[in-house]
Amino acid sequence: MFFLIRKYLATMSIHCPFDDGKCQGQFVCQKKSTKTSVETDVWFIGCNRWWDKSKKGSHYFEKLKNDIDPILLGKLFNGDETVSNK
Numbered sequence: 001m002f003f004l005i006r007k008y009l010a011t012m013s014i015h016c017p018f019d020d021g022k023c024q025g026q027f028v029c030q031k032k033s034t035k036t037s038v039e040t041d042v043w044f045i046g047c048n049r050w051w052d053k054s055k056k057g058s059h060y061f062e063k064l065k066n067d068i069d070p071i072l073l074g075k076l077f078n079g080d081e082t083v084s085n086k
């Protein structure tokens with residue numbers, strides 16, 4: 001839980017670099033399945049306006065480490081969970 005909250009707060013303190021940091025996107029947790037020898041789910045923190053390529057720059061994108069629960073982190077981003085009542 002500690003790592004997760006630290007990660008959440010660190011992510012909220014930065015801003016998507018797209019369009020010189022004027023991107024209006026929110027950070028979301030997204031899952032991508034890779035099919036290697038075993039099928040594994042890889043989670044990312046990404047900007048939810050990733051599809052917008054009209055301006056220069058690239059949207060925020062970061063692979064999540066294994067010690068972070070992506071479901072819970074996603075809830076924090078969505079506002080379904082809050083840090084303060086934990």
Ligand SMILES: [Zn+2]
Pocket residue numbers: 016017018023024025047048049050058059060
């Ligand atoms: Zn963005």
